[in-house]
Amino acid sequence: MELEKIELFSYRNYKNVVINFDSGLNVICGKNAQGKTNLLEAIYFCVVGKSFRASREREVINMQSDYAKIKVYVKKNIGKSVIEIIFSKKEKKTVKIDGIPIRRLSQLLGEFNGVFFSPDELKLIKESPEDRRRFMDIDISQTTKQYVYLLSRYNEILANRNKQLKQNLPIQELKNIMSIWNEQLADCAEKIKKYRQNFVISLMPYAQKVHQYITDGKEDLVVEYVTIKEDSKQDIINKLESCLEKDVQLGYTTYGVHRDDLKVMVNGVDVRTYGSQGQQRTCALSLKLAELSIIEDITHTRPVLLLDDVLSELDDDRKRRLLQYCKNTQTFITCTSFDYDVDCKKIHIENGQIIK
Ligand SMILES: Nc1ncnc2c1ncn2[C@@H]1O[C@H](COP(=O)(O)OP(=O)(O)OP(=O)(O)O)[C@@H](O)[C@H]1O
Numbered sequence: 533m534e535l536e537k538i539e540l541f542s543y544r545n546y547k548n549v550v551i552n553f554d555s556g557l558n559v560i561c562g563k564n565a566q567g568k569t570n571l572l573e574a575i576y577f578c579v580v581g582k583s584f585r586a587s588r589e590r591e592v593i594n595m596q597s598d599y600a601k602i603k604v605y606v607k608k609n610i611g612k613s614v615i616e617i618i619f620s621k622k623e624k625k626t627v628k629i630d631g632i633p634i635r636r637l638s639q640l641l642g643e644f645n646g647v648f649f650s651p652d653e654l655k656l657i658k659e660s661p662e663d664r665r666r667f668m669d670i671d672i673s674q675t676t677k678q679y680v681y682l683l684s685r686y687n688e689i690l691a692n693r694n695k696q697l698k699q700n701l702p703i704q705e706l707k708n709i710m711s712i713w714n715e716q717l718a719d720c721a722e723k724i725k726k727y728r729q730n731f732v733i734s735l736m737p738y739a740q741k742v743h744q745y746i747t748d749g750k751e752d753l754v755v756e757y758v759t760i761k762e763d764s765k766q767d768i769i770n771k772l773e774s775c776l777e778k779d780v781q782l783g784y785t786t787y788g789v790h791r792d793d794l795k796v797m798v799n800g801v802d803v804r805t806y807g808s809q810g811q812q813r814t815c816a817l818s819l820k821l822a823e824l825s826i827i828e829d830i831t832h833t834r835p836v837l838l839l840d841d842v843l844s845e846l847d848d849d850r851k852r853r854l855l856q857y858c859k860n861t862q863t864f865i866t867c868t869s870f871d872y873d874v875d876c877k878k879i880h881i882e883n884g885q886i887i888k
Pocket residue numbers: 543544545562563564565566567568569570571591592593594595596868
């Protein structure tokens with residue numbers, strides 16, 4: 533997959549620009565607040581149909597305009613596609629593929645694949661298990677529609693089960709009512725566990741390899757899926773039953789895949805607890821870069837890579853090796869200065885304009 537060109541009209545601090553890109557490394561240089569992240573945001577908008585930072589989409593419209601437009605020209609394995617997003621202050625945004633408006637954002641899936649990384653992605657290592665579950669869930673959802681359904685079904689049943697726990701019912705009566713919820717919850721849990729397990733199994737070798745590469749063989753990355761012990765539906769049901777009294781006491785379901793986590797280890801130690809800042813960052817980066825390969829395996833085309841502000845975070849060796857690694861992927865990387873001896877197209881941005 534290759535992004536050949538982008539056109540922006542009244543998008544954030546861009547008035548009207550056209551930018552052509554290289555099929556390899558594209559370095560987006562500029563001082564603070566010139567529009568580097570805005571450009572990545574616009575590109576990634578066409579990947580997922582959403583912004584990675586605007587909570588209200590109208591924010592992206594230039595303050596002096598009533599509407600905004602992003603248009604990208606994507607070269608695919610076979611053929612090309614043009615994705616256009618039009619934002620208006622008054623109406624909902626319109627997304628068009630080859631000039632034809634789509635009805636659901638899910639129709640955008642697969643038109644233009646990309647992986648985005650910013651320093652914020654450190655959450656993946658440092659923050660709560662929820663962030664790591666989200667990482668797995670977003671990735672699996674990108675390629676498996678059935679998973680999206682399973683997950684929402686699981687959460688719905690879980691919410692119902694939790695509600696029942698708080699009804700102060702006699703334990704025998706509660707046991708009877710719970711048998712339906714337990715059965716349904718176990719059915720989803722068994723499948724979710726399998727999907728996540730397979731995801732981690734396919735992620736691991738890629739993450740390990742890229743991590744080895746960036747750290748020049750100094751660090752060995754291991755990702756472990758932390759989940760429920762039970763595999764079969766019946767075993768999960770039994771376990772849910774045996775937890776009932778504890779669950780009533782605490783008022784929530786203490787057992788299940790909603791408590792899954794990922795353990796990320798470098799050279800045998802948990803990087804969340806013992807890793808340095810740079811190590812944690814490199815791990816988050818390796819996991820994201822591994823995503824490229826997983827998506828490529830499934831879609832048979834390499835997604836584009838968007839890296840916001842990553843260079844300032846890494847030491848010189850790691851920076852160089854990362855850039856080297858990116859050579860075979862169309863990459864968009866932002867930075868405030870760039871003096872590395874690698875083949876790239878430099879795009880200088882000043883106040884929403886491209887400086888030649
Ligand atoms: N809707 C909008 N209309 C006009 N300007 C906007 C709009 N939204 C954001 N901006 C401006 O865009 C500017 C550039 O933002 P951006 O985050 O892209 O900077 P950056 O080049 O990534 O800077 P940094 O190096 O600090 O990360 C900001 O100064 C912001 O005020």
